[in-house]
Amino acid sequence: MAIISTAGLARTFRTKRGPVEAVRGIDLTVREGEILGFLGPNGAGKTTTLRMLTTLLAPTGGAATVAGHDLAADPAGVRRACGYVAQSGGVDPQITVREELVTQGRLYRLTKGRAAERAEELARDLDLTELLDRKCAALSGGQRRRLDIAMALTHGPEVLFLDEPTTGLDPGSRADLxxxxxRLRDEHGTTVFLTTHYLDEADALADRLVVVDRGVVVAEGTPSALKLEYGGSIDASLQDTFLAITGRSASPADAAPLAV
Structure with missing residues (x-):
């Protein structure tokens, strides 16, 4: 069953130098309970797509539904159904982990008592219990990322969007994440939409991959299927490809590489 569906989803930004097509028509389907890896180089349109799917940015074309809620007609329903962890995170360094989680619960209109209970539950699930009374400023990168995810899970979303969550983390923290x-998928049935430009991460973690470049989908399938199609490993096969086109009168030195 599809929990996310898009058709021609697009976003054009207006700049002084003219329009910039950040996303040029994304068609994709995400099944309930899967981890989808959304890959692409910097500037491919990954974050713009996530921001549209979480209602933070209005599309300029196409349509999408998230957990049965139409992106344009029911943005409040989309927000209730999803959690979002941005690249930069969003914790307040001056308060404790407990205060941050309780505040998040109160923002979702939980009672004070229920917000405190939910903070304890999330801390247990995400291995933050011993850190509840520590200032957020004192957390390591991996601990802070777990807190970011805990905050996004406060309201029990059906879909969790993670935007390059392991960028800057050490190998041990990456493995923990x-x-x-x-565990979120296996124990809670959460659908995870994960953007990354780490090919090893996508290979190890995702049930299925969608590769985007210059705002469009250029490949999709399971990691094993893409390896079979492109040969070797994902790391070797899904890098930028260069094609040299040479006219008959041109020398090899005159050939210009064209990225495709």
Whole structure:
């Protein structure tokens, strides 16, 4: 069953130098309970797509539904159904982990008592219990990322959007976060939409991959299927490809590489 569906989803930004097509028509389907890896180089349109799917940015074309809610007609329903962790996170360094989680619960209109209970539940699930009374400023990168995810899970969303969640983390913290994402799917049935430009991360973590470049989908399938199609490993096969086109009168030195 599809929990996310898009058709021709697009976003054009107006600039002084003219229009910039950040996303030029994304068609994709995400099944309930899967981890989808959304890959592409910097500037491919990954974050813009996530921001549209979480109602933070209005599309300029196309349509989408998230958990049965239409992006344009029912943005409040989309927001209730999803949690979003941005690249930069959003914790207040001057308060404790407990205060941050309770405040998040209150923002979702939980009672004071229920917000405190929910903070304890999330801390247990995300291995933050021993850190509840520590200032957020004192957390490591991996701990802060787990807190970001805990905050996004406060209201029990059906879909969790993670925008490059392991950027800047050490290998141990990356592995811990991978385990957490798998547990969210396996134990809670959460659908995870994960953007990354780490090919090893996508290979190890995602049930299915969608590769975008210059605002369009250029490949999709399971990691094993894409390896089979492109040969070798994902790391070797899905890098930028260069094609040299040479006219008959041109020398090899005159050939210009064209990225495709």
């Amino acid at each position: 991978w385990d957490l994402v798998r």
